[in-house]
Amino acid sequence: MQDISGMKLKHSSDQGIYHSTTWRYLLAILIIALLSTSAYYTLQSALSDSEATAYIVNLSGRQRMLSQHVALDAHRFHQAKLAESPLPPEAISLMKQNIIDMRTANRQLSSGILSDSMTVDLSIPMREMYFGEMNLYGRVNRYLDIAQKIQSITDNDARRTYLKRIDSVSEQLLQDLNTVVKQYQVEGEQRLEKIEDLELIVWIATLVALLLEVLLIFRPMVAIVVSAQKAQARTLENLEEMVELRTIKLEIANKKLKEIATIDPLTKLKNRLTLETDVEGLIEASEKNHVPFALSIIDVDWFKEVNDTFGHPAGDYVLKELATLMTAIIREYDHLYRAGGEEFVLVLNRVKHSEALFILEKLRKTIAQHNFNFEGSPINITVSVGLYHSSQSDLGRVQDIVRVADHALYIAKNSGRNRIQSVKPDEVRQTA
Numbered sequence: 001m002q003d004i005s006g007m008k009l010k011h012s013s014d015q016g017i018y019h020s021t022t023w024r025y026l027l028a029i030l031i032i033a034l035l036s037t038s039a040y041y042t043l044q045s046a047l048s049d050s051e052a053t054a055y056i057v058n059l060s061g062r063q064r065m066l067s068q069h070v071a072l073d074a075h076r077f078h079q080a081k082l083a084e085s086p087l088p089p090e091a092i093s094l095m096k097q098n099i100i101d102m103r104t105a106n107r108q109l110s111s112g113i114l115s116d117s118m119t120v121d122l123s124i125p126m127r128e129m130y131f132g133e134m135n136l137y138g139r140v141n142r143y144l145d146i147a148q149k150i151q152s153i154t155d156n157d158a159r160r161t162y163l164k165r166i167d168s169v170s171e172q173l174l175q176d177l178n179t180v181v182k183q184y185q186v187e188g189e190q191r192l193e194k195i196e197d198l199e200l201i202v203w204i205a206t207l208v209a210l211l212l213e214v215l216l217i218f219r220p221m222v223a224i225v226v227s228a229q230k231a232q233a234r235t236l237e238n239l240e241e242m243v244e245l246r247t248i249k250l251e252i253a254n255k256k257l258k259e260i261a262t263i264d265p266l267t268k269l270k271n272r273l274t275l276e277t278d279v280e281g282l283i284e285a286s287e288k289n290h291v292p293f294a295l296s297i298i299d300v301d302w303f304k305e306v307n308d309t310f311g312h313p314a315g316d317y318v319l320k321e322l323a324t325l326m327t328a329i330i331r332e333y334d335h336l337y338r339a340g341g342e343e344f345v346l347v348l349n350r351v352k353h354s355e356a357l358f359i360l361e362k363l364r365k366t367i368a369q370h371n372f373n374f375e376g377s378p379i380n381i382t383v384s385v386g387l388y389h390s391s392q393s394d395l396g397r398v399q400d401i402v403r404v405a406d407h408a409l410y411i412a413k414n415s416g417r418n419r420i421q422s423v424k425p426d427e428v429r430q431t432a
Contacts, residue, residue, distance in 0.1 A: 017224050028217050028237070031209065036244060038202075050195055052120050053188040059105050059114070060184045064177040065328055066102040067140075070147045071170045073098060077151060078159055095151065099144050101332075106144075109180070110137040123187055129180055136176055143173055210241060264338040266316055267323035272339045275347075279398045282349060286390050294348040294356035294389045297405045298326075298363075301382045301417040303342035314374040315342075318381055325370060329363050345402075353389040353422075360385050360420050368418060382418035384409060393425040400425070 073095040080087045087095075107113075110130040112120045122130075130137040146162050153159045218237060222230050264271045270278075282293045300306075300322065307315040319342065326336055330346065337345040346363075348356050364383060372379040386409025388401050395401050404425050412421035 020224060021221055024217050024221050028213055031213050031217075032240060032244070050192065052114060052118050053191045055114055055118065056109065056120060057181070057184045057188050060109055060177070060181045061327075062332055063102055063105040063109065063140075064174065064181055065332070066098055066105065067143070067170065067174055067177055068328075069098045069331075070095075070102060070144065071166055074147050074150045074163060074166055078156075078163055081159065082156060092151075099147055103141065103144050106137060106140040123183075125183055126180070126187075129176070129183065134176060136180065139169070139173060139176075143169060267320055267338050269323050269327075269336055269338045269344075272337060272345070275337050275339070275345055276398045278335055279347060279401065282347065283396060283398070283401075287394075287396070291350055292352055292390050294351055294353070294387060295401050295405050296346045296348070296356070296360055296385050296387045296420075297339070297402070297409045298344040298346060298383050298385050299409055299413070300342035301384055301413075306379060306381075310374055310377060310379065314377070314379065317374045318372055318379060321370070321372060322367065322381070322383075325366055326363055329366060330359065353391050356387060356389055357420060357422070360387060364418070364420060384412040384417045385420040386410070386412055387420060387422040389422065392422070395425060 076091070077087060077095065110122075112122045114120065128134070143166070146165055150159055150162050150166075153162065214237070218233065221233065262270060262274050279295065285291050286293055300318070303315065303318070306318055319338070322344070323336070323338070326344065326346065330336060330348070333349050334351075335347045335349075337347075339345045346360075348359060351359070364385060368382050370381070372381050386405045386407065388395075388405040388408065393404075395404070404423065408421040408423045411423065412419050415421065
């Protein structure tokens, strides 16, 4: 009878241990699941906020660029009317689209509603800029209303009056839009700092929660289970923690590696690694849809002298300033790359040869006239440009296109610099 009673007590004790360890284990799994889910949604929210920040900074920069396009379009339209030489339909369409795009950007930036799935809360300084004393929202809309009226007015004197109104407000509007861009950049940097702090908090909270889990759940289990079960449980726990932490670290590392591999850290432009893929897409589109494009190599003249005279920090300043200048001039569907050193590559999409020369000449003059001032020291900067255009030949390889543009750049350098040079592929073969 005693043996039977002892067996019953042992069975009862084993049942108690089984249920106790089972519930404790289930509770541990639940905590890990909650931590994983919380970390996932927290990081997803942080990444979404980061994407919205990048989008709104780019959008504000594009609005600033469009303000100058609208003014330039108005003058072109007026000159064409005076000369009784109508603009091409695509130019008229582009004028209207620039107005629409700028008005849309103004609405998005002033409301914070960037898309159906992306919204941001405007800061007090931003609301003050758009609806306060600066009243940027109303001024942009009035600016665009004037630009629209110019296209519908037939009287030259009346159109000239509206042009003067645009010219009188264009410069101040550009300065205010530039202030908005800088404010968005500052707020974006602040958001990124908060995201970094949030990642650290999530990481610390996860470690603390896992530590408490070990102390309050797994440690009591050690006292009631056999050595084998204890070792197995700890091994399983450690494996789960390692996999979870490594997964998070790998995701963060992969994202940073992708940014490092494709973005130039100094100028924030795309680097040469993405150039070949992008140009291959343009070649395919050009062959399929007969859409012209151009590729130009832009090289800073006498850049070594800048470094030798003012130091490498001055050279870095010049490169960043050049990236800002050129980005403001090119169209939103063109692409600018830093190819390395003082060399940039500009890919112009949907552009005729004459239009490409016009854009590059504007870029060249803007750089030559720009006041590069590093710590009180003025620096004169010019660029030489080698141009390839798809109308000159039907080259199907990126390497051949770059070789033509590079040869044109070589001629520009040897012809005195500060100029744009375009050559045909057969001229390159003759000199090769």
